Structure formats: structure tokens, C-alpha cells
Amino acid sequence: MTVASPVLRRRRPGSRAVNDNRVAWLAVPAMVFFIAFAILPLLGVLLLSFSQWDGIGPIIPAGLDSWRSVLSDSALPHSLWVTFLLMAVSWAIQTPASLLIGAFLAGRQRYRQWLAVLFFIPLLLSTAAIAITYKALLDPNFGLGVGLGVPLLSQDWLGRGGLALGVIIFIVSWQFVPFHSLIYQGAIQQIPQSIYEAAQLDGAGRCRRFFSITLPQVRYTVVTSSTLMVIGSLTFFDLVYVLTAGGPGDATRVLALDMYRRGFQGNLMGPASVIAVILVLIGLGLAVLLRRLGGGDPTHSQLDGA
């Protein structure tokens, strides 16, 4: 299957050059928007990170002050750690889960199509609504556990650091596994049936077929889906903000929340911009890394066979 790479396609030398030039013009409208709404604000943030601004008064250039104060703040390594933990654990849970569900849904049976629709429901809900609902369900005094009289469920879910992080990872997975399952479902359905038939004739069982055919065939889909998960988890904000507001204490304070806290609650736009820049750098770095890990050029089609 193809994993589309939206940005640049390396131009093959020779014949197609003229054609490509004309096609390049088609990118202009998108480029204009991209520059106006992504590149320019990004530059603005970069400039702000070298200044001092409370959001009201004038913007004062401050050199490296903001960078120094953020980098020497012990809150930064903590937020980085929480962010990476959230990223790594939710990736490790979501990837196998979505792959399996995707493989299951790829079957053409009718009941699976129905289940696919059901699985899709969490994706339709707004994150804020999900967070409020879970917060109400997990309330230690009025929540589900107390209502049903099940002591096991009436933990102080959001009031203990480790538990709160676990709850967030659970909800994130619950919310996004359907989406990634959908991607895998599509990818798996594109694998030519003939390969499976050949394997079956050779006596390969269900498991063997999954590991030897399905998994290698969706390799690039794994890269795409992982990129989405990893980059997406860098920007988790709404869920954490509504659910725990970064608490208890600072146990679930991810980078995006730390940025908001400094910028909009503490009126320190400079340091907040520094964190924004750090977030962008980490995101870009991870995206590049994942592309490398995917091996080769993901734009190459693998459709023609193993």
C-alpha cells in the first residue's frame, strides 16, 4: 500500500520534469495557507521565545532569558518525562490493540461491519465531553463505584499521581484505538487475497499468516499510525486539562499544559513560547525518526507483493 507523503516527492531525473512543474502550481493555494497559518505563527512564537511579554504590555526583547529560565526550571524535565511516558505507554497499548481490531474488522462478515460501526463511536465524541463524562464516573464520592457499591471501582482515580496518569492513558486509548483500527482495516483489506491463498495452500495457520503476511504488509501503515499517535500525544491538552488540570500536584502536567499554564495563567508568554518551540522540535524530530525507522522510502508502493 502506499503511505502518502504529503510534502515532497523526490523528482526522478528525466522525462517528467515539465509535467511536475505544472503540477507544482497546484500546490500554491495550499502553500499560501500553510505559510500564513503555520509558518508565520511559528516564526512569531520563535521570536516571542526571545522576548518578555505579559500579553498586555509591550513586547520587550529579552535575549535568552526565557530559554534560560525554562531550561533551568525543574518543572521542565518533569513535564518532559510525563509527556514521554504518556506517549510511550499509550503507543504501546494502542498499536497492538488497533492492529488486532483492524485485522478482525478487515473480515468481510456482516457482523464485523456492524461492530466496526460500534467501535467507531468514541471517535465521534468531543474530547471535552469524554473528559467530563469520565470525571463524573470516576468521582470518588459520587461516581460509578459508589453508585454501584463496588469498592474496587471507587478508588481515588484522579487524586493519585500514578492512577491519574493510568486513567488518562486508558481514556486516550479508548478514544483513539477506533481511529487507528480503521487505518489498519483499510491497509489490511488492500493486501491481495492471493497471498493468503498461497500461504494457506502451503499449510500456514491463522497466526502464521498474521505474522508472516499481514504484519509485513502493513509495515508502513504502522509507521503512519505510530507517527499520528506519537505526534498527537505531544499535543494532548483538552483531555488532561478537563480531567485533572495537570494534577494532582503536577503529576499529569504534560508539556502542552505546562505551556498553557505559563502563558495564559502565569502571563509569561516568553517561557510559554520556549516550550512551544521545544514541542515543535520534538515533534519534528520524532516524525523524522519514525520515517527513518520505517525504512526505505515510504512512498514506494508495496502493492505488487512481498
Add this chain to the structure above:
Amino acid sequence: MTVNIGQTSRRTFLSAAICAPILASLAAACGSSGPTRSNAGGGGPGSASYWFLTTQPQEGIRTDTVKRFNAANPDRQIQYTAFQNDAYKTKIKTAIGAGESPTIIYGWGGGTLRSYVAGGQVDDLTPWFDANPGVKNRLFPTAFAPATVDGKIYAMPAEAVQPIILYYNKEVFDTVGVTPPQTWGDIMDLVPKFNAKGIAPFSLGGQSRWTEMMWPEFLFDRIGGPQVFEAAYNGEANAWSNPAAIEALTKMQDLIRANGFVRGFSSITADSNADQALLYTGKAAMMLHGSWTYGGMSTDGGDFVSSGKLGYMNFPPVDGGKGDPSDTLGNPAQYLSIYSKASDEQKEVAKKFFSTAILSDDEVKQWIGTGSVPIVQGTQSELSKSKDADFLEFVYQVSTKAKVFAQSWDQALSPTAAETLLDNIAKLFQLSIGPQQFADNMNQATGK
């Protein structure tokens, strides 16, 4: 310093901070929530603009006040727009930064007002108050402290006073067979008695953080007097390491360690009103909270308030403490400032609005009708006619008899320092730092 927020303001504010995105999205879905706006039309020279906060019943009172003014002054109109709390806080900051501020800036006084003053964004109203002593003298004197920066008044106090009160559930006290605490020592004695019966001694919506902040606020005052925080507010070096401060924080952590607060308090938000629910359902015996929660408990708590099960008192003294037990803290009023870059005509309209419409007799009646005490002196006879007469009388007494009516810390400090403060208070309540560490962190942040 004293504080501010209008009726719901504090509660809604911070809590709305949490809900706002949600509300916004829900609202978007229902199509009803964008800012409500009076018949817009650009503000001509004879018209001033005024932004304030939504949520009933306060929004209705604000709107009525403007409408009365507009009806009485056909040539001078006030255009108003109402915003959700959280949306407003961001919006006003952006608007002021961009030079697009409304003529009348609704706010909370204290540290935020100070940042407007530092940026030259609001007018000094001292000469105007001097020229119109009648406007000033009918209001609570304590209401002016948060409006005052370096001896000059930059805002008109408005709306209602909201002290922080120690509420208790009389029924629970009767069941357990104990009497309300007279001192801090009584509180510590009560804690094991309630815990033994499976009742939480104190309800607390700790995730909102400013709810936790009320505890050190009162303990600082009762143990060391108001000067302890004032020193910190004035940026004196090592002000937070004052022995009284350390003692207050130690006492507070003792209470936390003794399980003085409801289980899971750090994941309860004040905006969900779950903390109030704990009190009126009898799952908790006491709660330290703003006077604005009275209204919520009377509407949501069934007959809890109307049948007299709700008890209230000022925070009790601490044995051996230097503070005056009449002191209180909370929101002394709401504040209206005038944008310095507005036209002279607009400023005139705004001033006329301040002197004739704000807290007019009609508005005062409306505030009392919603169970709040407007910051106007001599309203006892009106208060006594209310169905909540006892409570309103209590709030009036606490507010007017207080030697010091301090503004909540997070409002008094600059937004930057307030954020550091709330962050560290949350850690104190998690017991992840001790009093000394707290003092060190705060000393470091002071003046920033």
C-alpha cells in the same frame, strides 16, 4: 488587599476555566452560546462599551442596570457584550493588548489591575472620586483596597461582597453529638470524631487549587495577622519564611495528615459543585468556601438550607495567634475601570454610568433578591426583608465589622506570582513539599 469577584465570579472563573472549552463546544452545538450582545452598531461618540460576564442571575442584573441607564439617557448609550468567564479573561487581555478594549473594563482588582496600571491602560479615578464623594462614601470602605494601586484608585467597586465562610452541616454535628468548633484546637479534635463515623470532616474541591488556598490564607491571618501576607505581597525578602507562615503551613499539613479533608479532594473541582454536594448530603461535616456557594446550596440542596440545617461562621481563631478573629477575606467587590484610550465622550458616559446606574436602588434590590450583599452601606432593612435574612445579615456583619477584609491571594498577586503560588499550594496539599520548601519556592518567585 482585598478582592473581587462578583457573585459567581471566583467560583465560576477558575472553574469556568476548566469548563469553558467544554461549555464553548456544547454551546456551539446548541447554537446558543456565543457572546450575547446588545443591539450592536458601532459605538458612536455618545456611546461607551462595556463587557461583563455571563451566568444567571448575575448577568440579568448587569443587563438590567445597563438597560435602565440607556433608558434614562437616550443620548448616552452603553453597548454591552457578555462573555463566559474564561473566555472573557483571555479576550480582555487580548483586547487591551491590541488597543481594542471596551470603555469599561470589568475586572477583579488586585494584581491584574496593577498590571493594567503598569501598562497605562486604565484611568486614575481618584480625582473623580474626590469630586464625587457621595459615590465613594455610600460603598463599603473595604471595597476600595483592591481598586487602589500605589495610593490611587483605578476602579469603581461594584456588585456584591463575598467573604469566605466556614459552613457546617448542623444535622451531621447533631448525629455525631459534637458542637461547632470555637478554635483551631476544636477543629483538630473534631477530625477523628467525624472520621470514626465515616464522615469527612471537611469537604474540599481541591483540583481548583484556589479552594485549597483559602486555608493558608486564613491560617496566616489568624496566626500572624494580615501583615504576614502583606509583607510577601510587598515583595519583602524572605517574607514567606516568617515563623508564623511556617507554623500556619505546618498546622495545615497536620490537618491534611489527620485526614481532615474528604477522600479524593484533589480530584474534585469546585465548578462541579461536588464539594457543596458533599456538605449538604452529609458526607462531609464542614466546608470552607465563598459566600456565593450559599445560593448553590439552597437551589441544589433540597430543603438543606430552607430547613435551617446549614450553619455558618467566620473562621475560628487559632490558640495563641496574633490575628484578629474578626478579619475575613474573599472578594470585597467587583471592579470597573475606564480604558485610558477611550474617547473623552466615552469616558464621560462611563462616569455617568458609574455614578447614576451602578448599585442604584433598583440594582441593590436585585442583588439582595439573589441572596447576595451589595457593597452599599445601610442596606440592613432591605436585607432583613429577604427570605435569606439571617445569612445576609451574617455576611453584612462579617464584611463590615472585619478589621481587615483581605483580597484572595491569587487576585492580589500578579498573575505570574499567583500561578506559582497555586502550583505550590497544590503540592503542599499533596504533601509532596513541606512548609520550608514552600517558603523557599515562594521567596524565590517573589517580585517576579
